[in-house]
Structure formats: C-alpha cells, structure tokens
Amino acid sequence: MALWQEVIVSIMLVIAGVFGLVGSIGLVKLPEPMMRLHAPTKATTLGVGGALLASMFNALFVLGRFSFHELLISIFLFLTAPITAHFIAKAHLHRHRADYLLPATGTGMPWAEAAPPDGSSAAQTEPVTEPTSTSARR
Amino acid sequence: MMRRILPHPYLTILLVAVWTMLVNKITPGNLLLGGALGIVIPLLTAPYWPDAPQIRNWKKITEYCLLVVWDICVANVVVAKQIVFMRNEDLQPAWVTVPLDLRSPEAITVLAGTVTMTPGTVSSDLSACGRALLVHCLHAPDPEATRDQIKSRYETRLKEIFE
Numbered sequence: 184m185a186l187w188q189e190v191i192v193s194i195m196l197v198i199a200g201v202f203g204l205v206g207s208i209g210l211v212k213l214p215e216p217m218m219r220l221h222a223p224t225k226a227t228t229l230g231v232g233g234a235l236l237a238s239m240f241n242a243l244f245v246l247g248r249f250s251f252h253e254l255l256i257s258i259f260l261f262l263t264a265p266i267t268a269h270f271i272a273k274a275h276l277h278r279h280r281a282d283y284l285l286p287a288t289g290t291g292m293p294w295a296e297a298a299p300p301d302g303s304s305a306a307q308t309e310p311v312t313e314p315t316s317t318s319a320r321r
Numbered sequence: 322m323m324r325r326i327l328p329h330p331y332l333t334i335l336l337v338a339v340w341t342m343l344v345n346k347i348t349p350g351n352l353l354l355g356g357a358l359g360i361v362i363p364l365l366t367a368p369y370w371p372d373a374p375q376i377r378n379w380k381k382i383t384e385y386c387l388l389v390v391w392d393i394c395v396a397n398v399v400v401a402k403q404i405v406f407m408r409n410e411d412l413q414p415a416w417v418t419v420p421l422d423l424r425s426p427e428a429i430t431v432l433a434g435t436v437t438m439t440p441g442t443v444s445s446d447l448s449a450c451g452r453a454l455l456v457h458c459l460h461a462p463d464p465e466a467t468r469d470q471i472k473s474r475y476e477t478r479l480k481e482i483f484e
Contacts, residue, residue: 209404221459229397251342265437272445288448298449
C-alpha cells in the first residue's frame with residue numbers, strides 16, 4: 184500500500200473514531216432522555232460511515248477489488264436508525280406523558296401515542312398534555 | 322397477471338441487487354437464487370403493502386439522496402459541536418409540530434426518516450390522523466424556523482417525487 188493510500192484510510196479511521204467518541208460523550212453528558220436520543224442517531228452515523236469507508240478503501244487498495252458489503256451495511260443502517268429512534272421516542276413519550284408539554288397537533292386529533300389502540304379517535308379531542316386514564320391508573 | 326406474480330417490480334430488482342452484493346460475486350447460480358428470493362419475498366409481504374407509490378422522477382430522487390447525505394455530514398458536525406462545546410444549560414431543546422401536506426404513507430416515512438438523520442432533529446410521533454409530525458429538536462432557539470426549513474427543504478421535494 185502506497186503512502187497516500189495509507190493516509191486516506193487513516194484519515195477515515197480517525198474521523199470515525201472522533202465521531203464515535205462524541206456520540207458516546209453525548210450519551211453520558213446530555214441531561215434528559217429525549218436529548219440523549221440525538222447523540223447516537225447522528226454522531227454515530229458518520230462514525231460508522233467513516234469506518235465503513237476506510238474498510239472499502241482498504242479492500243480496494245490491498246486486495247484490489249471493490250467490496251459491496253460496506254455499502255449494504257450503510258444502507259441497512261440508514262433504514263434502521265430512524266425507525267429505532269422513532270420507537271424509542273414513542274415508548275418514552277408513552278411512559279412519561281405527564282412529564283412533557285407537547286404542542287398541539289393542529290389537526291383536532293391527538294398524537295398517535297395518546298390515541299386509543301382500536302384506532303377510533305373520533306371522541307378523542309382532548310389535548311394530549313392532559314393525563315388520560317392510562318397514566319391516571321399508574 | 323403481471324401484478325400477481327410481481328406485486329412490486331422495483332422491490333424484486335432491489336432484492337436481486339442486495340443478494341448479489343451480499344454474496345459479493347456475480348455467478349449464474351447466485352443470480353438464480355437472488356431471482357427466486359426476489360419473486361418469493363414480495364409475494365409474501367404483499368398483504369402488508371397493498372399499493373405502491375408511482376415513482377416518476379428518478380433525477381429528483383438522486384438529487385434528494387445527495388442532498389440528504391450532504392445534510393447528514395453537516396448534521397454530524399453541528400451536533401458534535403453542540404454536544405462537546407455547549408454547556409447543557411445553554412442548549413434549548415424544543416418540540417415542534419410539523420403539519421404535513423404529504424399524504425402517501427411512503428412519503429411520510431421517508432420524511433420522518435430524513436428528519437431523524439439530519440441536523441439536531443428526531444421525529445418522535447405522528448398524529449392519529451397522520452397529518453402532523455412531532456419533532457424534537459436538540460437545540461432550537463427558533464422552533465418556527467426549524468419547522469419552515471423541514472417543510473421547504475424536504476417536504477416540497479418529496480411532494481414532487483411522490484405526488
């Protein structure tokens with residue numbers, strides 16, 4: 184491997200390391216669960232992306248062939264990261280509804296997390312910030 | 322007839338491509354197995370995905386993907402700076418309601434995913450009727466500006482692609 188190739192792979196690895204570290208710092212430092220959710224969904228994407236790019240360049244320079252696996256990992260990551268974040272946020276909102284002052288939907292319907300499970304939301308016009316029967320029982 | 326064997330032709334093509342990339346080698350056997358998977362999996366999953374969106378403009382889709390990848394890179398740097406250099410007391414987290422003009426479920430899914438991947442925002446919930454998106458911002462001194470940016474930068478482009 185020539186020097187410039189090693190430099191490219193090293194830069195990618197350093198970028199990956201820095202962003203992975205920042206994501207972890209955010210997880211420790213930020214004060215509140217919804218804020219902590221921001222750290223892993225972003226900083227880590229570029230962290231993992233950098234490591235994958237380094238791996239791709241390495242395969243290209245050392246083995247002399249193009250490797251598709253890294254491309255697939257990044258596609259799967261882009262598909263799964265937002266869905267995971269969405270599920271975590273929804274579950275968190277559902278369990279700690281009284282702690283948050285959510286803005287109104289502006290459509291006359293409650294947020295899906297506060298709607299009854301059968302989907303009939305015609306009678307559900309009260310604002311979601313009020314504790315409902317679920318949280319009152321708790 | 323064609324619709325019954327291949328309910329989602331693009332999904333079939335995607336599955337064959339993903340299978341070939343997974344094996345990392347192009348041989349007739351791999352393509353055959355990939356083709357079989359590409360026919361069976363869309364048939365099995367068709368009940369969960371009754372109607373497919375009409376994709377018209379591939380140039381716009383490519384532009385959108387490049388825009389989002391660029392924004393993800395910028396988002397990483399911005400959020401990294403906020404995490405490392407800003408004190409927790411200075412951060413102003415905010416909830417933002419984004420009223421949706423998009424109606425197709427696929428388009429809303431892409432918008433919600435984009436919002437989560439880009440600068441300091443996570444899409445947290447959808448209204449029960451699917452016409453408003455709840456977004457949490459890590460640091461938003463001006464929530465209205467964030468909402469307008471999501472609508473103008475991403476939603477208008479998705480509207481051109483899907484509707």
